[in-house]
Amino acid sequence: MRRSSNVARGGAVGLLAWLGAGCLYLHDVNQRPAIEIVRRTTTAIERGAPVELEAQVQDPDSNEVTLQWRAYACGATTALCDDVPFAEATLETFRPTVPSRTAGAEPVRHVRITLDASDEHGARAQLPQVLELDVVNATPSVMLQKVGTAAVLGHPVELRALRQDADDPATSVTLTWQLFGPAGSARPALRPVPSGDPAVEAQEFTPDVVGAWTLMVTARDPAGAVGTGQLAFVISPDRPPCLVALAPSAAAPLVLDQLRRFAVVVVDDDLDPFPAEGSGARFAWSLLAPSRGAGRAALGGPSDHAVELDPATFVPGELLELRVEVSDQVARTLPCADGDASCSIGSDGCDQRRTWRMEVR
Amino acid sequence: MSVRHHFLASLAGLAGLAGCAGDFPDQNTPGDGCAVNIVSSPEILVASSTSLVRLAAVAGERRPYGYEWQVTYGGQPIETTPASAASSEIEFIAPTPGIYQVAVRAVPGSNCAALREDLNVRAPDAVLRPYRLRLTPSTDTAAVEDVVITVPSGADFSYGRRALTEAVSTPGAVRLGEAPLPAYLRFTGVGSAEPLAEVAAGADGAFSAPLIAGPHDVLVVPTSDVAPMRFAAWAPARGPLVVVPGVTVSGVVRDAVGPLAGARVSLRVDGVPSTVGVSAGDGTFAVQARTGTSVELTVIPPLGSGLPRLVGSSTSLDLAQSLAIRFADLPRRDLGGLELRRGGAVAPGASVTFVAELPAAGTATAGSAVTLRGVLAVRAQAAANGRLPSTQVVATALSAVLQPAAGEQAVVTLDAAAPPAALDAPPMQQVTGVVTAGGQPAVGAMVALAPQGALALAGAAPRTERTAEDGSYVLPAAPGGSYRARVSDPRFRGAPSSTGLISAGSQPPHALAPGWQLVGALTRPSSLAGAAGVGVAVYCPELLGQPSTQPLSETVTGVDGRFLLVVPDAPACPGS
Numbered sequence: 001m002r003r004s005s006n007v008a009r010g011g012a013v014g015l016l017a018w019l020g021a022g023c024l025y026l027h028d029v030n031q032r033p034a035i036e037i038v039r040r041t042t043t044a045i046e047r048g049a050p051v052e053l054e055a056q057v058q059d060p061d062s063n064e065v066t067l068q069w070r071a072y073a074c075g076a077t078t079a080l081c082d083d084v085p086f087a088e089a090t091l092e093t094f095r096p097t098v099p100s101r102t103a104g105a106e107p108v109r110h111v112r113i114t115l116d117a118s119d120e121h122g123a124r125a126q127l128p129q130v131l132e133l134d135v136v137n138a139t140p141s142v143m144l145q146k147v148g149t150a151a152v153l154g155h156p157v158e159l160r161a162l163r164q165d166a167d168d169p170a171t172s173v174t175l176t177w178q179l180f181g182p183a184g185s186a187r188p189a190l191r192p193v194p195s196g197d198p199a200v201e202a203q204e205f206t207p208d209v210v211g212a213w214t215l216m217v218t219a220r221d222p223a224g225a226v227g228t229g230q231l232a233f234v235i236s237p238d239r240p241p242c243l244v245a246l247a248p249s250a251a252a253p254l255v256l257d258q259l260r261r262f263a264v265v266v267v268d269d270d271l272d273p274f275p276a277e278g279s280g281a282r283f284a285w286s287l288l289a290p291s292r293g294a295g296r297a298a299l300g301g302p303s304d305h306a307v308e309l310d311p312a313t314f315v316p317g318e319l320l321e322l323r324v325e326v327s328d329q330v331a332r333t334l335p336c337a338d339g340d341a342s343c344s345i346g347s348d349g350c351d352q353r354r355t356w357r358m359e360v361r
Numbered sequence: 362m363s364v365r366h367h368f369l370a371s372l373a374g375l376a377g378l379a380g381c382a383g384d385f386p387d388q389n390t391p392g393d394g395c396a397v398n399i400v401s402s403p404e405i406l407v408a409s410s411t412s413l414v415r416l417a418a419v420a421g422e423r424r425p426y427g428y429e430w431q432v433t434y435g436g437q438p439i440e441t442t443p444a445s446a447a448s449s450e451i452e453f454i455a456p457t458p459g460i461y462q463v464a465v466r467a468v469p470g471s472n473c474a475a476l477r478e479d480l481n482v483r484a485p486d487a488v489l490r491p492y493r494l495r496l497t498p499s500t501d502t503a504a505v506e507d508v509v510i511t512v513p514s515g516a517d518f519s520y521g522r523r524a525l526t527e528a529v530s531t532p533g534a535v536r537l538g539e540a541p542l543p544a545y546l547r548f549t550g551v552g553s554a555e556p557l558a559e560v561a562a563g564a565d566g567a568f569s570a571p572l573i574a575g576p577h578d579v580l581v582v583p584t585s586d587v588a589p590m591r592f593a594a595w596a597p598a599r600g601p602l603v604v605v606p607g608v609t610v611s612g613v614v615r616d617a618v619g620p621l622a623g624a625r626v627s628l629r630v631d632g633v634p635s636t637v638g639v640s641a642g643d644g645t646f647a648v649q650a651r652t653g654t655s656v657e658l659t660v661i662p663p664l665g666s667g668l669p670r671l672v673g674s675s676t677s678l679d680l681a682q683s684l685a686i687r688f689a690d691l692p693r694r695d696l697g698g699l700e701l702r703r704g705g706a707v708a709p710g711a712s713v714t715f716v717a718e719l720p721a722a723g724t725a726t727a728g729s730a731v732t733l734r735g736v737l738a739v740r741a742q743a744a745a746n747g748r749l750p751s752t753q754v755v756a757t758a759l760s761a762v763l764q765p766a767a768g769e770q771a772v773v774t775l776d777a778a779a780p781p782a783a784l785d786a787p788p789m790q791q792v793t794g795v796v797t798a799g800g801q802p803a804v805g806a807m808v809a810l811a812p813q814g815a816l817a818l819a820g821a822a823p824r825t826e827r828t829a830e831d832g833s834y835v836l837p838a839a840p841g842g843s844y845r846a847r848v849s850d851p852r853f854r855g856a857p858s859s860t861g862l863i864s865a866g867s868q869p870p871h872a873l874a875p876g877w878q879l880v881g882a883l884t885r886p887s888s889l890a891g892a893a894g895v896g897v898a899v900y901c902p903e904l905l906g907q908p909s910t911q912p913l914s915e916t917v918t919g920v921d922g923r924f925l926l927v928v929p930d931a932p933a934c935p936g937s
Contacts, residue, residue: 245499245896252561255545255582257634258554261910265896266499266917275851275917277805285822292740292820293712298767299822303807308910312672313738313820315661316627317637359545361582361589361627361634 033059035117037131046138047108047167053094055115063119069094070114075106078132100167108135138166140173140219144231150270152238158204161217168221170199176218182211207235241269241328242350254358256311263306272328280329288321314360322356397467399478406482408458417450418465431464458484458516479519487513497896503886504528504573505557520881527886528571534601541566547580551594588649591633611647612684620644623663631655658725660686667693667753669735671723679728688723697751700783703765707747711765715739715754716818738818760815772815772841790865792838798854798873802832810836810844838865856929857914876927883922891922901934
């Protein structure tokens with residue numbers, strides 16, 4: 001319901017004529033409201049997108065006015081509109097979302113908007129308003145993403161493309177992938193991998209050169225509209241893992257006089273940080289204990305991030321060396337002598353080896 | 362009613378508060394007029410389908426016009442009712458125990474961040490259980506610390522947000538009288554045996570330990586022949602750690618024949634180790650020790666004697682008297698010439714450890730006598746012909762832990778009094794099984810086989826593997842050996858749990874144990890920034906100074922400082 005605001009309040013106009021012989025009363029005549037559709041959306045109208053319209057209403061009598069919006073989907077011409085509206089409303093502002101298909105499953109090319117009005121006394125608008133709008137094909141879009149934070153030379157990198165189209169099913173949008181590598185790259189092939197989402201296409205490749213890479217994906221909808229997406233990312237050389245936190249710290253010689261657990265708490269690595277789901281960090285534990293023979297004896301397996309030592313299984317006064325070395329999926333040789341307590345491939349403080357030295361009491 | 366949390370220390374972005382995090386600033390700053398506290402009534406919240414929980418927002422510097430609230434449980438919104446003007450108070454029903462996430466924002470004030478806080482709602486029949494949280498930071502700026510928490514049973518629990526404590530580089534010195542004393546130092550909490558920091562004092566006796574400000578117990582173990590000493594509640598203000606000489610505990614070690622040379626003797630008196638003494642040709646020895654009431658004694662026989670290690674404890678030994686240690690008359694047998702085989706073939710270079718536990722293998726007498734038990738662990742390696750050199754063992758029923766090749770083990774029994782001509786190690790076997798979570802295969806769970814019995818006596822180490830896509834695991838196992846399997850899940854679909862004794866073969870499916878979630882967030886010292894890479898391990902409470910090794914559950918904080926782990930439901934702690 002809306003009351004016209006363009007006419008002075010007071011409404012009825014009375015006319016009293018004094019005609020000598022008596023009084024003549026004239027009832028005021030209820031007038032029709034006047035309406036007009038104003039298009040608020042100034043950009044092209046796309047299927048699947050909303051269009052905003054506003055009703056401008058005038059009622060000479062300032063009566064309450066009831067609006068009736070209707071929106072019809074049309075096919076190739078405005079002569080081929082649906083009989084049943086796809087949206088109706090009674091508010092001043094009408095914001096229907098343009099469907100992709102007509103009731104007859106034709107692509108929507110036009111929309112017909114009608115606006116009718118009546119005042120509280122039943123007087124209808126002088127002329128129902130009709131607005132016919134052309135509908136354009138929405139351009140598909142594609143959002144690109146590199147899976148994971150690491151992008152390392154020689155290891156598969158998964159790329160995902162989410163295709164979106166306002167007026168077509170995402171699955172009807174075809175994607176064309178192009179991968180551009182730095183100079184020297186042999187342009188490794190993209191391989192499709194399952195994405196688990198029909199709207200998402202996923203491919204992986206194994207980078208052969210470090211540096212800046214660019215992925216460009218073109219999305220094309222059934223009507224031929226084209227959108228593109230671009231993703232830049234950097235491929236880095238695989239770095240060795242770093243032993244970041246141990247418990248207890250291996251900074252000083254210890255005394256083993258009670259059952260102790262020696263654990264790797266945190267490993268920093270681009271591909272295999274630990275702990276992390278599916279981490280490929282591998283641990284090599286070894287113990288040098290004179291009472292158990294010469295040489296370092298391996299302890300545990302590569303998935304063990306902790307070992308326990310019980311002084312009761314050693315000889316009091318015995319000096320032990322417990323060593324842990326960490327590796328990731330890349331086989332590397334540590335460039336250090338066996339006697340070195342710690343070792344860093346890069347000599348950069350990123351240690352792949354630490355050694356606890358302790359005396360049994 | 363109690364003030365539970367300050368706005369500026371809020372858990373911004375806590376999971377389950379969908380819809381707000383992106384709309385509000387991450388945090389407020391002092392003086393911006395946004396400060397607000399949440400006060401709950403009752404103070405201790407208990408799940409109920411009828412009783413109302415009332416939350417009040419208490420403004421700080423400026424009183425806002427009103428508040429916007431959001432309460433969720435398990436990510437689902439909870440219906441709330443305004444209980445005061447401007448919604449400064451709300452009421453809701455919390456029918457289920459666990460963690461309720463509350464967000465409140467002062468309005469108007471689009472620049473104000475929402476205070477996000479966890480509310481712990483107890484089960485009606487909850488029992489309060491203490492746990493110890495060990496926090497191990499990845500950086501030297503924060504200290505290793507133990508925090509005791511009390512958790513109501515039967516529901517998930519939020520630890521809230523806590524700043525790590527700054528590690529203060531605490532200097533000190535160790536002296537013996539006036540002389541500097543090089544030593545190993547172990548700092549623990551007062552009354553605790555859990556090491557917090559371990560450092561070395563150099564030749565000048567000086568040390569620097571990364572500690573939380575405050576007193577610590579310190580165990581000083583000199584590198585010289587001086588009795589180690591424990592200092593209770595030491596603080597730098599008390600000055601140097603002045604070690605005083607201990608008492609000399611002397612005695613004689615004998616076997617059935619007479620004095621035994623080359624035996625190593627060590628004591629722990631009230632938990633403080635002694636020096637290590639070695640018996641001379643006449644069997645005499647001396648160690649430096651502290652006085653006390655509880656004495657633990659370890660005697661290691663000379664290499665090649667075939668005797669067992671003697672261990673025992675007593676509260677009645679008078680260490681002021683001469684300590685007479687006597688090995689029982691244990692007949693011995695030389696197993697030299699025994700052939701080691703692998704799958705029926707001679708195994709040159711194979712090694713073997715003969716193990717046994719002997720309940721009464723000796724005595725210790727000093728004023729009173731105590732029976733010592735024996736633990737035999739004699740190692741030997743076969744020569745190129747697969748035969749053992751001279752190897753003395755106690756002539757009794759033994760287990761032989763064979764290691765025919767690297768990574769291979771087998772346990773066979775023998776009567777050393779009538780030994781066989783050869784010991785054959787069968788091929789390695791496997792422990793196989795499936796781990797499930799919620800009835801589904803649990804990919805990525807960790808299964809650790811911890812050696813028991815003879816394997817443990819021989820010092821065999823555990824072995825861990827990850828479950829495959831179908832939840833299955835395969836672990837190498839020594840034929841004849843026994844193990845316990847500990848199953849844990851890095852994804853915390855369930856709590857860690859252990860099996861009973863198992864041996865090689867297919868195991869019944871193992872379901873991850875039911876448990877409760879412990880969540881929280883850690884920040885850097887004196888900061889609101891999340892502390893990443895902090896090890897968080899949950900232990901049973903420390904009992905009588907006995908340190909624990911195996912955590913009930915453990916994890917590491919993420920980049921935002923948050924952590925989540927699952928602790929077993931069943932009371933897994935002694936005394937609980």
